[in-house]
Amino acid sequence: MKDFASLFAALDETNKTNEKVRVLKEYFISVSDEDKIHTLALFTGRKPKRQINSSLVKLWAIEMANIPQWLFEESYQVVGDLGETIALLLPETTGRQDRSLGEWIAEINNLNTLTEEERKQWLQQSWSVMDQQERFVFNKILTGSFRVGVSQNLIIKALSEISGLEQSTLTHRIMGNWDPLTFSFYDLLQEKDASDDISRPYPFCLAYAIQETSDQSKTAEEMEEALGDPGNWQAEWKWDGIRAQAIHRDGNIFIWTRGEDLATGKFPELHPFLSALPEGTVLDGEAICFENGKPMPFNVLQTRIGRKNLTKKILAESPMAFIAYDCLEFAGDDIRSMPLRHRRQMLERLHEHSAFQDTFRLSPIVPFESWQQLYDLRLRARENQAEGFMLKKKDSVYQTGRKRGDWWKWKIDPLSVDAVMIYAQKGHGRRADLYTDYTFAVWDGDKLVAFAKAYSGLTDQEIKQVDNYVKRNTLEKFGPVRTVTPALVFEIGFEGINRSSRHKSGVALRFPRILRWRHDKKIEDADTIDTLRAML
Amino acid sequence: MANPLLQFNDKGIYCAAGDFYIDPWKPVDFAVITHAHSDHARGGHKHYLSHHLSRGVLKYRLGEIQLETAGYDEAIYRNGVRISFHPAGHIIGSAQVRVEHKGAVWVVSGDYKTEDDGISVPFEPVKCHTFISECTFGMPVYKWKPPQEVHDDINIWWKRNSEEGRATFIAGYSLGKAQRILQHLDQSIGKVFLHGVIANTHEALESDGIRLPPASRLTPDTNREEVRKGIIICPPSAIGSPWMRKVQPFSFGYCSGWMTLRGARRRMAADRGFVLSDHADWSGLIKAIDATQCECVCLTHGYTASFVRYLRERGYNAHEAHTYYGEEDEPAELVHETGQPADIFLTAESGGNNPDRVLKGEDIQAGDQTGRPAL
Numbered sequence: 001m002k003d004f005a006s007l008f009a010a011l012d013e014t015n016k017t018n019e020k021v022r023v024l025k026e027y028f029i030s031v032s033d034e035d036k037i038h039t040l041a042l043f044t045g046r047k048p049k050r051q052i053n054s055s056l057v058k059l060w061a062i063e064m065a066n067i068p069q070w071l072f073e074e075s076y077q078v079v080g081d082l083g084e085t086i087a088l089l090l091p092e093t094t095g096r097q098d099r100s101l102g103e104w105i106a107e108i109n110n111l112n113t114l115t116e117e118e119r120k121q122w123l124q125q126s127w128s129v130m131d132q133q134e135r136f137v138f139n140k141i142l143t144g145s146f147r148v149g150v151s152q153n154l155i156i157k158a159l160s161e162i163s164g165l166e167q168s169t170l171t172h173r174i175m176g177n178w179d180p181l182t183f184s185f186y187d188l189l190q191e192k193d194a195s196d197d198i199s200r201p202y203p204f205c206l207a208y209a210i211q212e213t214s215d216q217s218k219t220a221e222e223m224e225e226a227l228g229d230p231g232n233w234q235a236e237w238k239w240d241g242i243r244a245q246a247i248h249r250d251g252n253i254f255i256w257t258r259g260e261d262l263a264t265g266k267f268p269e270l271h272p273f274l275s276a277l278p279e280g281t282v283l284d285g286e287a288i289c290f291e292n293g294k295p296m297p298f299n300v301l302q303t304r305i306g307r308k309n310l311t312k313k314i315l316a317e318s319p320m321a322f323i324a325y326d327c328l329e330f331a332g333d334d335i336r337s338m339p340l341r342h343r344r345q346m347l348e349r350l351h352e353h354s355a356f357q358d359t360f361r362l363s364p365i366v367p368f369e370s371w372q373q374l375y376d377l378r379l380r381a382r383e384n385q386a387e388g389f390m391l392k393k394k395d396s397v398y399q400t401g402r403k404r405g406d407w408w409k410w411k412i413d414p415l416s417v418d419a420v421m422i423y424a425q426k427g428h429g430r431r432a433d434l435y436t437d438y439t440f441a442v443w444d445g446d447k448l449v450a451f452a453k454a455y456s457g458l459t460d461q462e463i464k465q466v467d468n469y470v471k472r473n474t475l476e477k478f479g480p481v482r483t484v485t486p487a488l489v490f491e492i493g494f495e496g497i498n499r500s501s502r503h504k505s506g507v508a509l510r511f512p513r514i515l516r517w518r519h520d521k522k523i524e525d526a527d528t529i530d531t532l533r534a535m536l
Numbered sequence: 537m538a539n540p541l542l543q544f545n546d547k548g549i550y551c552a553a554g555d556f557y558i559d560p561w562k563p564v565d566f567a568v569i570t571h572a573h574s575d576h577a578r579g580g581h582k583h584y585l586s587h588h589l590s591r592g593v594l595k596y597r598l599g600e601i602q603l604e605t606a607g608y609d610e611a612i613y614r615n616g617v618r619i620s621f622h623p624a625g626h627i628i629g630s631a632q633v634r635v636e637h638k639g640a641v642w643v644v645s646g647d648y649k650t651e652d653d654g655i656s657v658p659f660e661p662v663k664c665h666t667f668i669s670e671c672t673f674g675m676p677v678y679k680w681k682p683p684q685e686v687h688d689d690i691n692i693w694w695k696r697n698s699e700e701g702r703a704t705f706i707a708g709y710s711l712g713k714a715q716r717i718l719q720h721l722d723q724s725i726g727k728v729f730l731h732g733v734i735a736n737t738h739e740a741l742e743s744d745g746i747r748l749p750p751a752s753r754l755t756p757d758t759n760r761e762e763v764r765k766g767i768i769i770c771p772p773s774a775i776g777s778p779w780m781r782k783v784q785p786f787s788f789g790y791c792s793g794w795m796t797l798r799g800a801r802r803r804m805a806a807d808r809g810f811v812l813s814d815h816a817d818w819s820g821l822i823k824a825i826d827a828t829q830c831e832c833v834c835l836t837h838g839y840t841a842s843f844v845r846y847l848r849e850r851g852y853n854a855h856e857a858h859t860y861y862g863e864e865d866e867p868a869e870l871v872h873e874t875g876q877p878a879d880i881f882l883t884a885e886s887g888g889n890n891p892d893r894v895l896k897g898e899d900i901q902a903g904d905q906t907g908r909p910a911l
Contacts, residue, residue: 012798012801012802013807013808013809014807015805015807065676067676068846068849070845071676071842071846074675074839074842075675075676075677078675078677078797078839079677079797079799080797080799081798081799084797084798085677088676088677088679088796089676089677136798427799428799429798429799429802430799430802430803431799431803432797432798432799432800433797433799433800434799434803460803477841
């Protein structure tokens with residue numbers, strides 16, 4: 001655990017990629033294989049099951065820190081992270097510990113045999129022998145909120161340099177359904193793939209954006225210059241669903257989402273088509289709500305995903321389909337290294353033979369002769385329930401992760417309104433102790449009505465200015481939320497808008513964010529609720 | 537009921553009986569200054585009263601001002617009101633201001649810390665009826681380690697950089713933190729260099745008779761090899777500037793109490809964040825307040841709302857006051873200047889003059905003639 005805590009500190013302390021990789025390599029070389037695989041599991045989001053809920057952890061920490069509960073809560077508002085708050089508030093350590101990461105995780109996993117009182121004793125005893133950094137990483141593991149400021153790519157890079165295996169091979173091997181208790185570091189680094197995990201998905205190929213923001217819009221000429229002959233490119237609508245990989249192997253089906261969640265049970269409508277595909281098939285596509293031959297807005301899917309139980313009502317209101325756009329495995333063969341045009345043929349063949357074309361749909365190829373033609377079509381993407389276009393090079397292989405060049409997303413410009421900031425709340429992580437989370441309002445007659453929250457879009461410098469404004473212009477405090485004197489106007493961008501009975505404003509936005517701070521506008525110049533309604 | 541001895545108005549902390557202000561933020565006739573940081577010592581007042589050791593820096597930062605100075609515990613009278621300075625331990629020359637009139641004693645803390653930093657006269661609690669205190673770090677998550685441990689960490693880090701051929705930049709406020717860092721550097725590791733703004737500040741301090749460990753101003757003529765083995769003390773505003781990026785490779789550390797929080801460390805994106813503060817931590821604040829044996833506490837800046845609530849639960853008559861202090865203590869974010877890089881290794885023909893370089897708050901107020909670090 002000491003090594004692991006210092007690894008975490010060392011990774012935090014540098015921004016240099018090479019230095020991070022060096023630190024990771026040093027760590028992986030020096031610790032036991034058991035700790036290596038536990039580390040890999042933690043760094044790839046495979047956390048041990050949470051054995052003590054965080055309100056108990058909090059309660060026992062408050063007791064040990066000997067401060068009033070409100071002060072703990074306010075400290076948390078400042079720190080923005082529960083594990084760190086606890087680590088900072090607990091009294092000085094009284095001992096030391098030498099248990100390995102693996103031993104601590106084993107203790108955590110065994111907690112289910114203890115009574116609540118025993119757990120409390122165990123936890124407070126554990127805290128008392130750890131230093132601050134150990135407490136911090138331990139709390140993160142214990143509360144199941146372990147996230148690390150280092151990308152999976154860097155870990156893969158370090159492991160690749162140690163083992164001599166290709167990065168893409170390792171990326172693939174650490175995907176899927178493995179458990180650090182059964183999958184060993186030795187298995188991971190075998191020359192030949194030793195895994196018998198039939199659920200294992202392939203790493204998703206990801207696209208770069210043609211334009212990051214709407215003010216960097218690209219013209220047809222610029223597209224021509226950047227991407228060349230339109231004949232080399234395949235265009236498809238960019239669907240607003242959940243990216244998913246559908247697998248049929250050895251009589252079993254699996255549906256993985258992009259976040260590496262195994263979500264097979266969430267999509268029962270997709271099971272029949274998937275089971276009917278030949279064994280040894282893996283498809284890449286979009287899980288999306290679909291009705292009357294048309295995709296439904298994202299919020300329908302969002303509502304459904306949020307539900308624990310898929311009731312008859314939910315199933316009826318939000319029927320699912322799978323829009324397939326790639327085939328990664330065919331007849332048990334990994335065909336990712338074949339050019340897209342061949343993979344597309346295989347996909348079309350599978351589709352042709354499917355008896356479930358309602359739920360198994362092909363992402364249509366949008367024909368275009370020139371970039372100007374595609375540019376014009378893109379402006380009508382919303383009519384097609386799409387977010388823009390995906391552009392894929394016809395002779396490209398299916399890449400591992402995000403690689404520049406073969407796949408591009410060309411999104412439509414967001415919708416936008418000018419709105420007034422009315423509430424602010426402190427952020428988390430990198431934005432701890434700064435007012436970074438804002439609520440925005442538009443005019444409804446002479447009243448401001450809240451319609452969206454947004455967290456991103458400002459520069460660090462602007463955040464500092466807004467933070468300063470909030471601190472000096474607070475009207476009221478409701479717990480962590482501050483009401484501020486309305487004065488600042490921002491342009492808020494969003495991808496879509498829908499009616500909502502749950503929100504006072506009557507609308508719900510898709511992916512709202514701050515496009516720019518309108519220093520030139522007064523609050524009277526902000527938009528009205530009617531502007532928003534007109535966009536419905 | 538008689539007027540309170542000190543009141544907060546739109547210009548600052550006002551003493552009606554003595555007709556003077558303490559650390560006013562708007563121009564007044566008579567300003568008593570706790571210390572020379574820009575949020576407490578502003579320009580434009582007719583008369584200034586400060587501690588002796590603030591003289592040089594005040595004149596450097598504010599130009600020709602009409603300034604009277606006094607030592608600690610020395611009584612000055614205005615309209616029968618007794619004013620005296622008492623050590624605040626914040627920076628060299630920093631003072632708490634004690635005001636006494638008709639049996640009422642009030643103390644304005646300015647900024648303070650309770651531990652001995654080895655360069656300023658250590659904080660001394662002053663008994664009073666009302667204590668007007670800062671609480672910059674008034675949350676229990678802020679607990680300072682013994683400063684020697686931090687200084688040891690800095691030296692170990694510098695030594696390693698020096699051995700591995702990286703220059704070392706260490707950032708802290710030019711008045712206070714910079715001298716404190718310098719005081720505890722192990723000069724057997726290498727030479728110490730100063731950013732122009734800090735070198736100027738040191739000259740100002742030395743004009744008041746302060747003696748600081750040896751350190752040289754970084755200039756275009758400075759020996760590269762010595763810079764690479766050495767350490768450069770710079771203000772936060774220099775972080776990320778072309779001035780700094782020209783010395784490659786380097787490692788940079790930032791010294792501040794804010795470095796306690798991982799979020800602040802990540803925002804700062806320093807290679808190392810050292811938790812070193814010139815303010816009292818949570819328990820330092822509580823001890824300092826308890827030691828005044830006061831009945832009433834006014835909190836001027838920091839986590840005032842939470843700290844007031846906590847003090848009330850401890851039985852104090854505590855209040856929040858609205859002031860304009862605390863700006864100097866904001867963690868400086870990365871500054872990416874545009875325009876020509878001000879290369880410390882510039883040769884004559886590549887042109888080292890860059891009067892347009894924009895500096896941030898502290899340095900502008902530091903009154904550097906050209907508005908850029910002296911090269």
